Amino acid sequence: MIDLSDLLLPQTVIERLAAANKKALFQQLGAIAGEAYGLDPAAVTECVAEREKLGSTGFGAGIATPHGKLAGLDRVVGVFARLAQPIDFSAVDDVAVDIVFMLLSPPEAGAEHLKALARVSRLLRDRTTVAKLRGAGSQDAIYALLTADDARDAA
Secondary structure (H helix, E strand, O other): OOOHHHHOOHHHEEEEEOOOOHHHHHHHHHHHHHHHHOOOHHHHHHHHHHHHHOOOOEEEOOEEOOEEEOOOOOOOEEEEEEEEEEEOOOOOOOOOEEEEEEEEEOOOOHHHHHHHHHHHHHHHOOHHHHHHHHHOOOHHHHHHHHHHHHHHHHO
16 A cells, blocks of 8 residues: 655645635645655646646545646655635535645556555545544644554554
């Protein structure tokens, strides 16, 4: 099973990210991923925006998992953000999104991309975990919640 600690760095977990809309959110996520993983922020933004045109990655209950495949990566990476204010995401249930987990994969990472997406989706469908993520008081607490889940699953 994919460990979230393999996908995230502490600096890619953001608490209270302010974004007025999806476009602004994708630009900010692109900047965070660019800084942390040495990627072109504009390429990240375009990658997830293009995928979003195929259909909303907002899967309900205020959660979205924007994702895409991007050249220049050697593994699947992620950025987690808890938004300061929920934004419209055209989610399946029309609920505004405040929890976002972006995944980026190398172009050839078909199975690994799907496994990572499934892992994140399983975690974010757990209401107890999501409530803890929404209530966490700091970036460190959010990172610990996300990565501590790996230790529980392995036990």
